Amino acid sequence: MMLILAILAVLSIHDVRKFIKAKESFRVIATYTFIAVLSLILGFLISIGKRPSSPAEWIQKILQAIGVIK
Amino acid sequence: MEKEKISSLQLFMLMTGFLFGSTLIINPITSAKNDGWLAIIIGGIGGTLLLRMYATISALNPFKNFAEILKSHLGKVLGNVLALLYVWYFTHLASLVLRNFGSFMTTTAYLYTPLEVIIVIFAIIIVYAVNSGIEVVSRVSKILVPVIPVIAVLISIGIVTVHDFTAFLPLLENGIQPVIKAAYAFLTFPFGETIAFLMIFPHLNRRENLRRVSALSALSATGLFLFIFFRDITALGSHFIYQATYVPHITSVLIPGINLEPLFDINLLIGGGIKIAICLYAASTMLADIIGAGDYRKLTTALLTFCVVLSIWIYENIFEMFNWAENVWPYYSIPFQFAIPLILLLLSLKNKNKANTTESAEQ
Numbered sequence: 001m002m003l004i005l006a007i008l009a010v011l012s013i014h015d016v017r018k019f020i021k022a023k024e025s026f027r028v029i030a031t032y033t034f035i036a037v038l039s040l041i042l043g044f045l046i047s048i049g050k051r052p053s054s055p056a057e058w059i060q061k062i063l064q065a066i067g068v069i070k
Numbered sequence: 071m072e073k074e075k076i077s078s079l080q081l082f083m084l085m086t087g088f089l090f091g092s093t094l095i096i097n098p099i100t101s102a103k104n105d106g107w108l109a110i111i112i113g114g115i116g117g118t119l120l121l122r123m124y125a126t127i128s129a130l131n132p133f134k135n136f137a138e139i140l141k142s143h144l145g146k147v148l149g150n151v152l153a154l155l156y157v158w159y160f161t162h163l164a165s166l167v168l169r170n171f172g173s174f175m176t177t178t179a180y181l182y183t184p185l186e187v188i189i190v191i192f193a194i195i196i197v198y199a200v201n202s203g204i205e206v207v208s209r210v211s212k213i214l215v216p217v218i219p220v221i222a223v224l225i226s227i228g229i230v231t232v233h234d235f236t237a238f239l240p241l242l243e244n245g246i247q248p249v250i251k252a253a254y255a256f257l258t259f260p261f262g263e264t265i266a267f268l269m270i271f272p273h274l275n276r277r278e279n280l281r282r283v284s285a286l287s288a289l290s291a292t293g294l295f296l297f298i299f300f301r302d303i304t305a306l307g308s309h310f311i312y313q314a315t316y317v318p319h320i321t322s323v324l325i326p327g328i329n330l331e332p333l334f335d336i337n338l339l340i341g342g343g344i345k346i347a348i349c350l351y352a353a354s355t356m357l358a359d360i361i362g363a364g365d366y367r368k369l370t371t372a373l374l375t376f377c378v379v380l381s382i383w384i385y386e387n388i389f390e391m392f393n394w395a396e397n398v399w400p401y402y403s404i405p406f407q408f409a410i411p412l413i414l415l416l417l418s419l420k421n422k423n424k425a426n427t428t429e430s431a432e433q
Contacts, residue, residue: 001382004187004190008375012372019368028363031357031363031372032372035372036375036376038376039376039378042380043379046383054385069401
């Protein structure tokens with residue numbers, strides 16, 4: 001998993017460098033960086049065995065709380 | 071919007087491939103047991119109507135993609151919020167298909183390969199395809215999607231000696247309720263997921279064919295699912311179908327003297343690949359529209375990285391995945407697949423009537 005994260009991190013850094021060179025708008029760089037950094041942090045947490053509760057669990061809990069599913 | 075154009079045949083192939091997607095791995099009609107064929111027919115009819123609704127929304131808002139339709143009818147703020155929710159929905163869907171595919175591969179073919187490796191290799195190919203443009207994806211699907219029914223027929227011919235043609239009887243043994251539940255699950259997965267095509271429809275070169283193509287692909291996919299269901303149930307029996315994890319895969323390994331399993335894997339690569347590509351394209355185009363990025367390609371790598379991580383993060387094991395797909399997904403999908411599109415359809419019809427009235431008053 002760590003190796004895969006490293007590959008994805010390299011791809012992301014390459015893209016961000018291209019954005020800075022091409023003077024891309026702040027919104028694009030910020031959105032890209034936010035998604036990439038969030039993914040890499042989550043990936044790192046999963047790889048070290050500290051998996052946070054997943055969106056599937058949150059969605060299930062929300063649907064249970066409003067009584068849609070038992 | 072970019073100037074890429076796709077033909078009616080390409081859209082038909084894209085939609086059929088998308089509908090086929092991962093439905094072979096997670097079969098939503100297994101809960102109906104031997105009445106699954108009824109669930110497929112009911113779900114298929116509902117799916118055709120649903121696709122017609124999506125096509126009508128697009129036809130009433132010509133040259134606008136989904137994000138633009140949302141903004142034009144609901145205002146910039148609410149439209150952007152809903153578009154952002156759809157970005158999440160499409161990313162989530164892409165992750166689910168990636169995970170389904172990865173879990174299937176590591177369970178049946180590549181037992182010693184880590185799940186992450188399978189998912190990343192598949193994802194890198196898909197991001198390359200998406201970055202090449204929707205026109206390229208549709209051309210590839212035009213070549214590859216016809217392979218799916220050919221493989222289904224090949225497998226069926228191979229197991230022709232092990233058939234029990236009464237396996238789907240008796241009719242409605244457990245009542246109509248499981249059939250309705252399975253039909254609804256089949257409606258939300260895969261038919262409702264074609265909401266992502268609202269981002270593709272504006273690329274169709276002959277817009278007058280939109281409704282016909284949508285209906286035709288829904289009916290073709292239903293026919294193919296029906297064929298596969300009868301093949302599987304006559305070969306395995308209803309009890310085994312209910313117990314098994316990957317039903318079509320088991321059917322494909324039943325053939326004596328020849329291994330057709332790789333052909334089944336090819337089917338998944340084609341269907342799953344198209345589905346993830348469409349979801350990733352829809353998510354990145356929508357996000358690019360929200361932030362005003364211009365070109366969706368600027369965001370595909372970031373979104374794909376998130377998809378890969380989400381696909382591993384989302385479930386701890388395949389049993390959780392099956393349970394979630396069967397019990398949570400159909401309800402979680404209601405606002406995305408039914409409620410919001412229905413509101414958009416009503417608003418589009420209202421605006422069209424208003425425009426017609428103004429036009430006739432001016433004349």
